[in-house]
């Protein structure tokens with residue numbers, strides 16, 4: 001016997017049922033399977049999920065911007081006392097590979113110094129970085145005017161003294177510049193806080209530098225204290241060649257550091273190093289934020305769950321309404337399995353359309369938010385639009401998750417339709433066992 | 434000529450609560466290929482039950498049923514479905530059509546289920562719709578058709594896969610006498626033109642008498658099986 005291949009017919013039926021529920025009036029269909037409400041439920045759930053989490057992520061990024069400014073998420077430093085880490089490329093590799101959540105590492109040197117102009121001195125923290133890797137390990141570069149850390153590797157001739165020689169470039173906090181009454185391009189002098197024996201007796205070391213760029217973080221702790229230079233220069237200045245004060249570590253999710261810190265500490269134990277997360281100083285706050293994010297995710301999950309539950313209800317009702325047509329389809333030669341497939345795929349179709357509509361909706365809303373629409377409504381963030389940060393992993397997760405839930409929600413209706421008693425239904429005697 | 438239907442000592446028992454209903458109690462008969470038979474009998478006499486079993490929608494409790502020499506109850510759901518799809522055309526009393534599909538698409542459906550290409554099917558479906566005088570309504574939905582028109586589309590659909598059997602269970606039961614007569618005429622024409630074996634359950638005795646063979650049921654057994662004299666010679670075994 002020739003075995004039929006009903007796949008095309010099944011596909012046609014599903015598509016028609018999905019489409020015709022939108023044009024019930026035209027087709028004068030009495031028994032169309034509802035699509036709109038459950039679809040809207042899924043769409044709203046997905047949209048709420050994406051919008052709320054994107055705004056929250058943007059908020060966290062903003063906060064990170066202000067609190068951390070140019071600091072990194074984690075610093076690897078010497079464990080017990082002040083001290084330096086011997087320079088070693090393999091250590092960077094080891095740190096980088098300690099945990100999958102680590103996205104960048106960069107060594108640094110740090111110490112106190114005095115920055116002097118012709119007008120007056122200012123005590124500063126002199127920070128030496130590797131311009132290549134530091135681009136990725138912190139937001140430092142974005143806080144400068146020229147957005148180019150490579151400038152730190154150059155020697156530059158100053159604009160305020162003639163005739164000009166070339167001196168190492170440094171970036172200076174904008175409030176320091178103001179304090180010492182200097183401008184960008186000026187020659188300044190870095191003076192060490194310790195003295196050493198020289199030809200004229202005990203004297204501090206002095207290095208001429210050029211203020212090549214300014215730092216503007218919005219956080220006075222940095223803007224009035226920090227001078228950034230290349231790692232080599234700073235090591236030369238402090239006489240610490242061959243050593244680092246620590247290593248900056250950047251992670252994917254700044255609120256989810258525990259595992260990274262644990263992994264780092266475990267791995268670095270033999271080297272007598274430890275990982276110091278930025279959250280150490282803001283623990284309660286970070287914990288609250290993290291809890292809120294989980295609560296949000298849970299609420300959104302429940303919204304989508306309810307939407308999927310309404311898929312189940314819609315389809316189970318549709319099975320009863322369409323029982324006669326399903327029995328007719330059996331008489332025309334569809335298999336029991338095919339009927340189940342129709343309802344399963346119908347539910348998945350609802351979920352799929354819901355997700356697409358939800359995504360379109362959420363990106364529309366996020367555009368409005370970015371365009372300061374919400375600020376206009378609420379009066380909050382009046383000078384700046386709400387920060388928005390779309391996490392594509394979350395978007396993918398909620399999209400796939402919703403479709404899977406829709407599929408699960410359709411399993412029961414699919415079994416229901418497979419249980420239809422064809423003869424009973426066609427003879428108008430009911431039809432459900 | 435080979436028999437299209439060969440039924441012997443067919444029993445069908447339904448278990449209802451503690452009791453049992455014997456809907457068919459030892460039914461035997463044969464129908465040649467291309468023959469047309471009316472099944473008559475009062476309500477509850479087992480006519481529909483017989484028809485469902487002939488179309489493999491239901492299975493016998495005991496006895497044997499062969500359709501075109503083939504026992505449809507030995508297969509899997511897939512095989513039985515395939516049997517229904519290609520060898521049986523059903524016309525039920527009412528609401529035969531799929532609401533979301535046009536008349537034309539309804540007629541095409543069994544062929545699409547069979548796996549035929551849309552284009553090939555469309556031409557044949559169109560011809561059948563012409564044949565049942567419904568070409569002006571081909572693109573209408575069932576909700577836009579009258580009861581009689583729906584039944585005509587159902588007849589066209591039943592024939593699209595050129596089945597061995599056309600089974601109609603009170604196809605005019607819901608129609609006025611004028612429309613009923615049209616359906617009756619159409620069924621006979623189809624039987625003649627396509628040579629499809631026809632079994633039609635009807636309460637309309639004057640229609641039944643126009644068929645070459647009439648089988649009367651009472652309480653699950655055949656009480657009369659008559660061939661009209663003018664056809665007797667033609668169908669004698």
Ligand SMILES: Nc1ncnc2c1ncn2[C@@H]1O[C@H](COP(=O)(O)OP(=O)(O)O)[C@@H](O)[C@H]1O
Nearest residue numbers: 447449454456475476477478479480481482483
């Ligand atoms: N699923 C069933 N359960 C119980 N009894 C049934 C069932 N199907 C049919 N019957 C009984 O079997 C007998 C024959 O039914 P049916 O074949 O529908 O009669 P007809 O079509 O001749 O009116 C009736 O008494 C009916 O009540």
Ligand SMILES: [Mg+2]
Nearest residue numbers: 480481482602
């Ligand atoms: Mg009946």
